[in-house]
Amino acid sequence: MIIAQQKPIQDIASMIDDCNKVLLVGCAGCVTVCLAGGEKETDILAASLRIKRKLENKPLETVTCVATRQCDPEYVETLDSYVKDVDAVISLACGVGVQYLAERFTDKWVVPALNTKFIGGSVTHGEWEERCGLCGDCVLHRTGGICPIIRCSKSILNGPCGGSQYGKCEISKDVECAWHLIYERMKALGKLDKLMEYQPPKDWSKSRDGGPRKAIREDVMIG
Amino acid sequence: MRLQYASTVRIVEMPCTGTIDHRVLLQTFENGADGVFVAGCMEGDCHFLKGNIRAKKRVNQVKNILEEIGFGADRLDFFNLSAAQGQRFAEIVTEMTERIRELGPSPLNKKEGETA
Numbered sequence: 001m002i003i004a005q006q007k008p009i010q011d012i013a014s015m016i017d018d019c020n021k022v023l024l025v026g027c028a029g030c031v032t033v034c035l036a037g038g039e040k041e042t043d044i045l046a047a048s049l050r051i052k053r054k055l056e057n058k059p060l061e062t063v064t065c066v067a068t069r070q071c072d073p074e075y076v077e078t079l080d081s082y083v084k085d086v087d088a089v090i091s092l093a094c095g096v097g098v099q100y101l102a103e104r105f106t107d108k109w110v111v112p113a114l115n116t117k118f119i120g121g122s123v124t125h126g127e128w129e130e131r132c133g134l135c136g137d138c139v140l141h142r143t144g145g146i147c148p149i150i151r152c153s154k155s156i157l158n159g160p161c162g163g164s165q166y167g168k169c170e171i172s173k174d175v176e177c178a179w180h181l182i183y184e185r186m187k188a189l190g191k192l193d194k195l196m197e198y199q200p201p202k203d204w205s206k207s208r209d210g211g212p213r214k215a216i217r218e219d220v221m222i223g
Numbered sequence: 224m225r226l227q228y229a230s231t232v233r234i235v236e237m238p239c240t241g242t243i244d245h246r247v248l249l250q251t252f253e254n255g256a257d258g259v260f261v262a263g264c265m266e267g268d269c270h271f272l273k274g275n276i277r278a279k280k281r282v283n284q285v286k287n288i289l290e291e292i293g294f295g296a297d298r299l300d301f302f303n304l305s306a307a308q309g310q311r312f313a314e315i316v317t318e319m320t321e322r323i324r325e326l327g328p329s330p331l332n333k334k335e336g337e338t339a
Contacts, residue, residue, distance in 0.1 A: 040245070040246065048291075052292035055330055
């Protein structure tokens with residue numbers, strides 16, 4: 001999932017300083033799971049902003065709702081009735097959701113309440129870790145299911161490097177060396193020979209290259 | 224026991240402090256409370272194992288929010304005491320009442336036009 005974290009309330013408040021009524025839109029997708037922009041977080045932020053503005057003698061009216069997914073036009077359309085009489089829209093979605101709202105509501109001031117951090121998963125309740133570098137050309141079948149692109153600090157494809165010490169990366173004792181993990185896992189699987197196979201240079205053109213990427217499935221397109 | 228404590232306190236009973244939600248705490252202040260304290264069971268004595276520990280974390284998180292938005296964290300607190308500690312409850316009520324009296328009315332209760 002996409003992992004996001006809320007911006008400081010002061011920063012969000014300054015984005016809507018000149019507004020009297022705002023709509024806060026949560027998202028029931030990834031940001032609900034990572035506890036950054038679900039129904040509860042949306043209500044908490046709304047209450048916080050209302051209290052802050054009341055203390056400043058500039059009362060703020062808030063409306064809250066949660067979209068099933070802000071990254072899908074069909075769910076963004078359902079927000080039309082909420083948006084009509086507000087001065088601004090605060091999105092508690094990832095950067096994708098914010099952009100979809102801004103595209104739909106062209107005459108509204110749409111601002112982000114979250115910082116979109118990375119693609120990852122839960123380590124324990126309340127802790128998330130980056131696990132995918134979105135390189136566009138997955139190599140996990142060659143590395144024992146451990147991603148060297150994002151979990152190796154240098155994203156090298158032929159590690160470990162000289163900075164690997166007792167299984168830890170030189171950048172921090174809290175960061176495991178991905179290539180050490182890969183080696184240990186391949187050894188346990190009896191597949192160390194796979195690491196010896198010749199690999200051509202990685203095709204980075206499938207990564208962040210040539211502008212925003214697109215994925216198309218013509219068989220499911222309607223019309 | 225006939226213990227005396229301030230009549231300014233309104234008690235809201237909950238099945239466990241673990242049901243406390245950040246939103247409820249913020250709402251109490253928006254609804255005009257000058258101060259709020261959450262009285263959870265003694266640590267280690269929770270019938271639901273971790274309800275009071277979780278409540279304490281949530282109260283602390285709301286304190287952080289209140290501090291961040293300029294309301295101040297002192298009007299909210301969490302105390303551990305058992306149902307058998309009536310004496311301690313009365314003490315806490317007195318302690319909180321004195322603290323809130325010192326802080327004055329909640330800035331959210333100021334009339335329109337007054338500066339907070």
